Amino acid sequence: MHPALSIVFFTTASGAGFALLILLGIGAPLGLLPASQGFGFAALAIAVLLAAGGLASSAFHLGRPERAWRAFSQWRSSWLSREGVFSILTFLPGAIFGVGWIFFGVTTGLVGLCGILAAALAAATIYCTGMIYASLRPIHQWHNSWVVPNYLALGLASGFLVLDFLVRLWAPQPWGVAMLTFIVVLAAWWIKERYWRFIETISARSTVASATLLGSRGKVRMLESPHTEENYLLREMGFGIARKHRMRLRRVARLAGFVLPTLFTLFALLFGGVIGVIGAALAVASAALGIVVERWLFFAEAKHTVTLYYGAEAV
Amino acid sequence: MTSLPEARPGRKKLGLVIDLDICVGCHACATACKEWNASGHMGPLPDFSPYGNDAWGVWFNRIHSFEEGEGEGARTIHFPKSCLHCEEPACVTVCPTGASYKRAEDGIVLVDEAICIGCKLCSWACPYGAREFDADEGVMKKCTLCIDRIYNENLAPEDRQPACVMVCPVNARHFGDLGDPRSEVSEMVARRGGDDLMPELGYKPVNKYLPPRQARMGRGLVPTPAAAPTDLTSPADRLLRWVDRVLSR
Numbered sequence: 001m002h003p004a005l006s007i008v009f010f011t012t013a014s015g016a017g018f019a020l021l022i023l024l025g026i027g028a029p030l031g032l033l034p035a036s037q038g039f040g041f042a043a044l045a046i047a048v049l050l051a052a053g054g055l056a057s058s059a060f061h062l063g064r065p066e067r068a069w070r071a072f073s074q075w076r077s078s079w080l081s082r083e084g085v086f087s088i089l090t091f092l093p094g095a096i097f098g099v100g101w102i103f104f105g106v107t108t109g110l111v112g113l114c115g116i117l118a119a120a121l122a123a124a125t126i127y128c129t130g131m132i133y134a135s136l137r138p139i140h141q142w143h144n145s146w147v148v149p150n151y152l153a154l155g156l157a158s159g160f161l162v163l164d165f166l167v168r169l170w171a172p173q174p175w176g177v178a179m180l181t182f183i184v185v186l187a188a189w190w191i192k193e194r195y196w197r198f199i200e201t202i203s204a205r206s207t208v209a210s211a212t213l214l215g216s217r218g219k220v221r222m223l224e225s226p227h228t229e230e231n232y233l234l235r236e237m238g239f240g241i242a243r244k245h246r247m248r249l250r251r252v253a254r255l256a257g258f259v260l261p262t263l264f265t266l267f268a269l270l271f272g273g274v275i276g277v278i279g280a281a282l283a284v285a286s287a288a289l290g291i292v293v294e295r296w297l298f299f300a301e302a303k304h305t306v307t308l309y310y311g312a313e314a315v
Numbered sequence: 316m317t318s319l320p321e322a323r324p325g326r327k328k329l330g331l332v333i334d335l336d337i338c339v340g341c342h343a344c345a346t347a348c349k350e351w352n353a354s355g356h357m358g359p360l361p362d363f364s365p366y367g368n369d370a371w372g373v374w375f376n377r378i379h380s381f382e383e384g385e386g387e388g389a390r391t392i393h394f395p396k397s398c399l400h401c402e403e404p405a406c407v408t409v410c411p412t413g414a415s416y417k418r419a420e421d422g423i424v425l426v427d428e429a430i431c432i433g434c435k436l437c438s439w440a441c442p443y444g445a446r447e448f449d450a451d452e453g454v455m456k457k458c459t460l461c462i463d464r465i466y467n468e469n470l471a472p473e474d475r476q477p478a479c480v481m482v483c484p485v486n487a488r489h490f491g492d493l494g495d496p497r498s499e500v501s502e503m504v505a506r507r508g509g510d511d512l513m514p515e516l517g518y519k520p521v522n523k524y525l526p527p528r529q530a531r532m533g534r535g536l537v538p539t540p541a542a543a544p545t546d547l548t549s550p551a552d553r554l555l556r557w558v559d560r561v562l563s564r
Contacts, residue, residue, distance in 0.1 A: 001439070061434065061435075062432050062433050062434055062453070063431075063432065063433020063434075063435075063448065063449075063450070063452070063453025063454055063455075064431065064432045064433045064453045064454060065432075067412070067430070067431075067432045068432055070411070070412040070413070070414075070430055070432055071411035071412055071432060071434070072411075073411070073412060073413055074317045074318075074410060074411050074412060074413050076317075076318050077317045077318045077319075077407075077408040077409075077410075078317055078408060078409050078410055078411045079409070080409060080411040080434065080436055081411035081412075084411065132409075132436070135405075135409070136405070136409075136439055136440055137405060137440075137442065137516045137517070137518075138439070138440065138441065138442035138516065139439070205515045205516075206442070206513050206515060206516065208381075210512075210513050210514070210515060211442075211512055211513050212381060212392070212394055212512070213335070213510055213512065213524050213526050214335075214381060214383045214392055214526075214527075215383065216383075216526075216529070217383045217384030217388050217389065217390065218383060218384035218385050218388065218389070219383070219384065219385065220381050220382070220383050221381065221382045221383075222379065222380070222381055222382075223380040223381055223382045223391060224340075224379070224380035225379070226342075226345070226377035226378050226379050227371075227374075227377070229368075229369055229370050229371050230369070230371060231371050231372075231374075231447070232371065232373070232438075232447045232448045232450075233438075233444045233447065235371075236435065236438060236439075236448070237438070237439070237444065304439070304442075304444075305442040305443075305513060305516070306441075306442065306443065306444030309377075309379050309394075309396060309443075309444060310379075
């Protein structure tokens with residue numbers, strides 16, 4: 001599948017943004033985060049910028065962005081529509097939570113309840129993002145049970161990394177947040193490895209034989225393509241550039257997305273203070289690069305069944 | 316609404332039956348489709364850089380050619396592919412706007428271009444590659460089963476068929492109601508063992524493909540030895556070779 005940069009940016013940025021909103025919406029009412037209004041402003045502003053920036057970026061993928069509002073209508077059947085609806089709904093209690101915290105310094109009671117509600121809706125949004133891909137049966141690398149956990153875990157890991165950095169600007173050594181960040185990044189890493197193992201070892205049921213009903217006389221090969229140049233189907237669904245380099249790119253994603261953030265978080269956890277802030281900032285920067293590469297690979301490694309009609313023997 | 320109409324037994328299911336045994340791969344169905352639909356219900360079907368390098372455009376029908384088997388037992392199969400108007404079309408249910416829909420009255424899958432936002436998700440959801448994006452208008456396009464022919468009262472009754480079926484010079488394409496077990500197309504599917512493409516994905520395509528007949532296997536496949544090259548040494552042959560060389564200059 002063609003990795004459109006607008007969608008790579010959308011899923012990574014809004015994943016991190018909504019996950020940060022989950023952590024703030026739960027952490028602040030429970031008193032686990034700095035209660036300072038300044039922290040509330042900084043953290044919520046970054047969460048909203050990431051989430052809304054990602055959503056805006058997704059509109060660039062559309063052929064008719066001015067009609068984007070229509071995408072909220074088919075939530076009965078479409079995961080994309082559900083994602084849109086939940087993402088907008090998140091901002092309603094989120095706004096009350098933000099105003100209460102930033103302007104009045106309140107994070108409990110009704111404001112806290114709104115925070116928890118916003119957290120639940122943000123979690124639903126990330127779940128829907130994962131389901132958009134997991135529900136597509138023609139793409140074996142997406143239609144499997146590792147994809148939704150992958151989106152939730154990577155969203156939460158990036159949200160935790162940003163939170164760990166921000167909390168360190170207000171509290172010198174946030175043990176709880178840092179420990180959780182460390183654990184969640186390791187868990188996300190494990191899930192990503194399991195996903196990679198799945199797509200390496202389990203093959204799709206569809207083959208060129210099932211796609212053409214041929215094969216009774218032996219191997220089926222493409223003799224002639226219907227057209228001499230690339231068409232929309234091949235540009236969009238027949239993307240093959242990354243596959244040659246996929247092992248190298250996986251190493252980049254593994255190192256920048258998981259190994260370095262884990263080490264930097266541990267480093268910050270051990271030293272605290274200014275060194276801790278620097279460590280957490282490096283963890284965020286490294287994870288941003290790693291998760292963008294991971295998401296790019298998520299698209300580039302996905303093989304659509306339409307390629308079976310264009311010479312692929314299996315997907 | 317992108318929810319599917321309720322499936323009821325006996326409901327009309329208009330579609331195509333494609334005979335892989337007969338198709339000669341002439342691409343006439345693809346060109347006739349393009350010609351009719353370029354100004355039809357879903358037209359225009361744009362072409363980009365049509366006379367330059369990297370020419371591409373929107374087509375609803377594509378003819379793939381495959382080889383099956385090795386050596387003497389091998390054969391060539393031409394494989395036309397267009398929208399299969401599935402009974403469980405995920406291209407419809409994934410649509411966030413309601414632009415994609417499946418008609419309850421005849422099962423035809425269509426796109427409302429006035430609503431489509433061009434998110435392309437439907438083309439990802441189609442296993443068969445039936446939907447192609449119109450980069451000019453920013454909306455998705457697809458086969459309409461020539462909805463503007465089959466119900467067109469301005470056409471003679473015998474012409475109320477999809478353009479691809481009308482044009483096929485070898486009668487490899489048939490149009491009819493696959494929901495009616497006694498229709499001509501349904502009986503043909505039953506007789507010839509017509510089947511679904513990628514049934515494992517559960518889209519329940521309405522269009523059926525008739526597999527190539529097995530009967531011809533083993534008959535007439537004994538290769539004739541190539542004729543031995545004649546010895547071109549007689550004076551007449553030498554003269555002919557000299558003429559050939561002179562004329563080739």
